[in-house]
Amino acid sequence: MNSKPIVEQNADEDELYEHHRFEAGKGQQPLRVDKFLMNLIENATRSKIQKAADAGNIYVNDVAVKSNYKVKANDIVRMLLEHPPYEYLLTPENIPLDIVYEDDQLLVINKEPGMVVHPGHGNYSGTLVNALAYHFENLPMNSSERPGLVHRIDKDTSGLLVIAKTEHAMSFLAQQFADKTSEREYIALVWGNIEEEEGTVENYVGRHVKDRMQMAVFDNDEQGKYAVTHYKVLERLGYVTLVSCKLETGRTHQIRVHMKHIGHTLFNDERYGGDKILKGTTFTKYKQFVDNCFKVLPRQALHAKTLGFEHPTTHEFMRFDSKLPADMQECIEKWRVYSKSHTSEEE
Template identity: 75%
Template structure:
């Protein structure tokens, strides 16, 4: 559990940014290492400095960074700067808007841009750009202006943004009812043998690493998640696939493809930055390393987005080009696989 308090700012005040409850199966672990598994983009030095300053608490007592977190411990981290809710500042950041009218817009987000402010990313996000572009965006249930859905920082592609309360409610219902269309292009490790298939398995936070999601196939935890995939092209050690979302859970495609043994190429969070398929030849390792450099992120692009317009009732469908870094990596694998056949 992670909550954020909202105290009013006063001189010298500390803001509680994170609160976590250790699970009942928690093995004793240093609090700095424990927090590294929970707080995205937080360095160990930053956490250790917070502990040194007396800003890390366990069960309402200040602890040092070598404190061992145990089952059911409540861990809190405080910082002098406010949480991201206080920092929704308009910034003049260029947006690739592919469609816009009075009630919504569709934007093509580049890889590397964070969608909304959070720990370690208080500026330069899509929301900072959106609130500069459009006044009075409605807020969703998480108080994030305009957002109906989101994609990860290092995933590129299409997002729809609501400009009115009515549009947000209408679009959110389409996503909830699974009537929206979302197709992603992914390059994954291994040869996906089936031409097409469906992955069904609840997705929830990994109890051992809160920065990862985890598949709970028996449905005992997490939320329902369904991903339909289709092979587009095979390159031997990697496969290009199309993934269509029936649901939209955090990291859904990334964790579902890993679950079936096909981790996304260069997906560092889920182990895809290592050579998972192929030979032990030095030349092959060099080839893969060079391809990682061409595509220094997970190989995932939100290519197609479809929905019903909230006002006109028109079915709208948008398609985007796969970005250059990903097409370069695909072409490199295509060339490699053709040479291997010859």
């Protein structure tokens, strides 16, 4: 079951605005449309969806349906409301940006943890796109109508992003990401001791069948998109391991879901269960230590450290590197101290 959002949005139809559009995957089993939408729309409640259906605002294959309609394979499900989607009412906001590099074609920024990349359901202000709209005029739109964005990283992931300033830069850079010729290295702290020094995770990543806020690994392209992550151990710290992850592809939550798949969930990754003690002892002192680490690093331990690409006009290959943010550094240092003094403890 793989339901994917369709890029084209914000269509005006009889004074109604398209807020959501989803295509049910080939393996979609019959499911009530209110449950189907609740699984896909973050922060949505069933009562709100049912009200929209009662008002005639939910369409399947261009026909208004009630909330008990059963969604089937390949159905196009849309929600139309009387006001434009908030994310398209883009308000420029004077939010400081950490600009690593800038020229007339592009800029590279170091995104702080906690900043959402673009407006969406529940996050209509304070995003990177709001900041870009304030600092730059006439940024080119990507295929999802997001100004300047060539790629994105999750809200609680820190690190480097390239932003296009011209239409040529947008298409040139986007093609590199599609062709897998860009370079992206992330640093992650994961639960457990990874036995091998390096390895590759290669499979298909798509929406989780039961929890639509998660991604999951599949073994075929009907349920997910091809995804490849190369990892290498940087430092073993007892019950956790510091790793470098190089992306060959860039799927949603790719590193997070791939690391969980091989049994090494990212440290403090709440969505994938890494905010619980997954390795270690039963000692109370150990539990207190881990809780302190969670407080120091209140997010998944993931940082987009290195970004490389060919410049759109000079064709020079440019590589940018960023330091680990303070919260990750402090957490890693705590584990270094702990692992040195508790090397003999058994799980």
